[in-house]
Amino acid sequence: MGYRAENLLRLLKAATPTILGLIGVILLATPVRLAEGWLPTPIIPLLVVFFWSIYSPDYMPSVSVFIIGLLQDLLTGGPLGLWALVYLTTQYVVMSQRSYFLGREQRVVWLGFTMAAISASILLWLVMNLMSGAILPVRALIVQMIATVLIYPLFGMAFRQLHRRVLVEA
Amino acid sequence: MDVLGQDRREGLGRKANSRFVLILLMIASVLLLLSSLYSAQASVFKKAREGAIDxxxxxxxxxxxxxxxxxxxxxxxxxxxxxxxxxxxxxxxxxxxxxxxxxxxxxxxxxxxxxxxQTYEAPPEAQPVDAYIIGESNDAFARSMIVNAGRKRNIENGQAVVDDRGLLGRIVDTGSNASRVLLLTDIQSRIPVYVEGADVEGILVGNTRAKPLISFTASNDDVEVIPGQRVLTSGAGGTLPRALPVGIIDSQSRDGIAVRLYANHTRARMVRVINYEFPGIDDAGAADKALAPDEGNEQTAQVEG
Known part of the structure; x- marks a missing residue:
């Protein structure tokens, strides 16, 4: 393989988590409508940000997190900076607890993700209350976060394989 | 069980992620949030949104x-x-x-x-534009949709969007090929409506729940409505045409009158944007129209004639 192709491949690998996050945002803006809208779309970017912030923050630079969040704000039509703040805060909290999570069983990491999802929800809810000047119903948010937490094991496994076999190795 | 991240060799071999940048970006996000709180309609943000949709x-x-x-x-x-x-x-x-x-x-x-x-002059016909829903915000708080029609097909901000049953929302951002529809259930949605047969005019306020509330009514007294009465757009304020079906009265509580919407945004695939021009009945309307040079003359002629 030529030097240039090798570099390109390396860049592509480095950008994979960011691209996954952006695809997650696009999915959040797609009319998926599982069971006629009763099942919410999971917040895949949160999974992506959480996973790579723990296992390899070099693959998930803060700038990428910021861009993912900003794109989500632009596409969902919410106030600009909201999701960027939520994802960056998640990254900040996760990275400060990184040494605890590294090398732990997946169950523990799942619990950690649950905590991260709860704190992200609280932050989201508080900011939206402040922005709208009213106490907002939380049901939709809770349902969506539960869906996100429930699919973590599946995505965690897939991301682990991807990270180990494709991004780091070879 | 194999676990990840036990070696520090991973990554690109250099530290791409510094805490300083992270905190800097967090501050940037907060500043963005605060500025969008005070200038949600600022042209920079608007351009950014429209560009992103496009x-x-x-x-x-x-x-x-x-x-x-x-x-x-x-x-x-x-x-x-x-x-x-x-x-x-x-x-x-x-x-x-x-x-x-x-x-x-x-x-x-x-x-x-x-x-x-009678000497009757027909009101201007609405010019509906059909569009497909290509995006939908699957977000707990923001309720909006993206449809594949924009300025190129004469879509403008404020126009009503209906599905086959009733009003879905109105256009808030217009790109050249796509635009955003703010649904009636969004917390930012405010639509002037009236209740048929009850002589109640009010504002339908979205609250992220499935049934928005008529929160403000024209009269100060408590209003009497009967569940099942129809709710239609009132046309007040001159953005939406009058008498588009919105929903029926569901229940009345201290907070307001809950309205069960006709339109079902989880089922709609195709929507219709109603490009409606109000007849110029007052000088203000005529002056507004005069800003658009082509149509302005026609409009004033109509008013005078």
Missing amino acids: AASPVLALFSGPVSYVNGIIGSVGDYFNVLEQNKALREENAELRQWMDEALELRKITAAYEHL
Whole structure:
């Protein structure tokens, strides 16, 4: 393989988590409508940000997190900076607890993700209350976060394989 | 069990992620939030949103194609199992609609007779634009949709968007090929409505729940409504045409009157944007129209004539 192709491949690998996050945002803006809208779309970017912030923050630079969040704000039509703040805060909290999570069983990491999802929800809810000047119903948010937490094991496994076999190795 | 991240060799070999940048970006996000709180309509943000919708619309269309195909299949499987029930319900509905059709034809005849009698000038016809839903915010708080029609097809901010049953929302951001629809259930949505037969004019306020509330009414006294009465757009403020069906009264509580919407945004695939120009009945309207040089002359001529 030529030097240039090798570099390109390396860049592509480095950008994979960011691209996954952006695809997650696009999915959040797609009319998926599982069971006629009763099942919410999971917040895949949160999974992506959480996973790579723990296992390899070099693959998930803060700038990428910021861009993912900003794109989500632009596409969902919410106030600009909201999701960027939520994802960056998640990254900040996760990275400060990184040494605890590294090398732990997946169950523990799942619990950690649950905590991260709860704190992200609280932050989201508080900011939206402040922005709208009213106490907002939380049901939709809770349902969506539960869906996100429930699919973590599946995505965690897939991301682990991807990270180990494709991004780091070879 | 294998676990990740036990070696520090991973990554690109250099530290791409510093805490300093992270905190800097967090501050930037907070500043963005605060500034969008005070200037939500600022042209920079608006441009950014419109640009984002435009840029994302091909990707969204690409994603929404297969999704709606799969949804269609799931839907048809579901339909297959309750085809008998549906058939029965449709027959009943059809019988009812036939009666309505007879009545409508009768009324049309009467109206035509009156129009013939009076010096009657027909209101301007609405110019509907059909569009597909290519995006939808699957967000707990933001309720909006992206449709594949924009400025190139004469879509403008404020226009009403309906599905086959009733009002869905209105256009808030317009790109050149795609635009955003703010649904009636969004917390930012405020629509002037009236209740048919109850003499109640008010503002329908979204609150992220399925049933928005009529929170402010024109009268200070408590208003009396009966569940089942129809709610229609009032046309006050001059953005939405009058008498678009919105929903029916569901219940009345201390907070306001809950309205069950006709439109179902989880089922709609295709919507209609109503490009409605109000007839210039006052000077303010005429002055507004005068800003657009082509149509302005016509409009004033109509007012004077």
